[in-house]
Amino acid sequence: MTVNKDYVEEALLCHNYFPFQKRMREELPPVFTSRQLVPDVAVKLTAKKHRKEGYDQVEYLMTRHTNISRPISIPHPLAYCHLVKSIVDNWAEFSYVCDNNVSKVKPDKYADNRLLLMDYGDNCSKTDVALRFGFGKKFRVHTDITNCFPSIYTHAIPWALVGFQYSKSNRKNSLWFNQVDYCQRMLKRGETQGIAIGPATSNILSEAVLARIDETLSEEFSYFRYIDDYTCYCKTFEEGQLFLRRLREELKKYKLVLNIKKTETVELPAPIEPGWIVDLSTRMPAGYLNDKNIKRYSSSEAVRFIDYAVRVNNEYPDGSVLKYAVKSIINHLDEPAKHQVLLYLLGLVRYFPILLPLIDGLLAANAGYNHVYAKYLNVICIENSLEGRSDGIAWSLYYLNKYKLPISYEIVEKVVASKDCIGLTMLYMSGEFECEVIGFLNAVDHSDLYEIDQYWLLFYQLFFDGKLSNPYANDDTFDILKAEDVSFIEREDHQTIAEKAFSAKKVQAIFTSVLDSRIDENGVSIP
Secondary structure, three states: OOOHHHHHHHHHHHHHHOOOOOOOOOOOOEOOOOOOOOOOHHHHOOOOOOOOOOEEEEEEEEOOOOEEEEEEEEEEEHHHHHHHHHOOHHHHHHHHOOOOOOOOOOOOOOOOOOOOOOOOOHHHHHHHHHHHHHHHEEEEEEEOOOOHHHHHHHHHHHHHHHOHHHHOOOOOOEEEEEHHHHHHHHHOOOOOOOOOOHHHHHEEEHHHHHHHHHHHHOOOEEEEEEEOOOEEEEOHHHHHHHHHHHHHHHHHHHOEEEEEHHHHEEOOOOOOOOHHHHHHOOOOOOOOEEEOEEEEOOHHHHHHHHHHHHHHHHHHHOOOHHHHHHHHHHHHHHHHHHHHHHHHHHOOOOOOHHHHHHHHHHHHHHHHHHHHHHHHHHHHHHHHHOOOOOHHHHHHHHHHOOOOOOOOOOHHHHHHHOOOOOHHHHHHHHOOOHHHHHHHHHHHHOHHHHHHHHHHHHHHHHHHHOOOOOOOOOHHHHHHHHOOOOOOOOOOOOOOOOHHHHHHHHHHHHHHHHHHHOOOOOOOOOO
């Protein structure tokens, strides 16, 4: 195993708790963080037992390129820390997950200390894998699992970890593999159906199940897997059908189902990349070299290219066409183009909120015009509040807050009406609407612990700031976190005492490791 348990613990707590799994951290505005939830703080939380009925979680509706929202989750910190502990304490038992060569997304060490990234390499690496797997084959089969994370049966996790027979014969809660199952269930009301999309713990547990299937099928077929997305290269059409049948049989053992709508068999040779990527790549603007010999695109070129991408998007609604197109040019615009393209994108994000995380640089470059953009961002926030799109609410409020732009009272009314936890937190962070946010939280049913859990992040931040008392009558999780100076809102120039102590421990561990490496097998120091 290439990833040691200390790294895993830090990554899960400090870097992969919030749903930041895209390379550019596009899921949530960057004001949210768990970096102060260091292992020493988690130890104090896990000294407390779970609440008997389990916990609920904050839900964040993130818009996909199809404009359909997908719920991602931020679990309650006590329940999450218990789950992390159950995984880390038994990390050696998860070694097969890291050693699985079939999976292209699995635990690893990344430069920013994350454990998991959902992005699968660049186009060159994808092409390399496709060419290697496809050489000498005549058919390519592609399929995925229907609603993979929401469909995972938590009791299937022990089945995967120790085997069906052993697991079903040993059901004591105290056994480590049953503890993993139990801690996962506690994240969501004790329910056995589904694991949260967002925290990296879910990726580890889904890999624990799917890697067992890979162990069986990789001996029979040449394929690779990207999360729950399978691509198999076959010599005959019949072999492809056999792969689908065998995959369906293995998934059924763990109560998972193939997605028939996304299953296809293609005769080779066939394009590696989707048609829309090839199309857009051939339509890239010519651009020009500036005085520093750096390629730049003019307003007319950039707008024309995005215009073309809008048309292509209508033809390929299942592809992330617009996001790909905007990312291709946004860092190469000349100064006049930055204003024109931003206006165009502000019009598009009303329909495609997935583009909102991409415009920060353009807003920064056009700071003198931000009063003009404020009305656009207000409209975008209101519309996303009505549509119930958490990301659209959060990112528009993030920009309004960051650039100190006016927030209309209609936004306040619509965000409060949306009952969106992250949106309400962003509204609170504006510093102007504290009374409205507190009024909302006072209206939450305090006798319903699950309902409090659904807003735990907002409750905690107001508790941390001294605006509200602890909403949990018999739970001191918030008190422990506050005593440790933990904030889930970024404070760039602030390190807690626990953070400093943890950093010192890491430095000492590195120093000790270097010294140990300079001692030979007889205990003699190596010069």
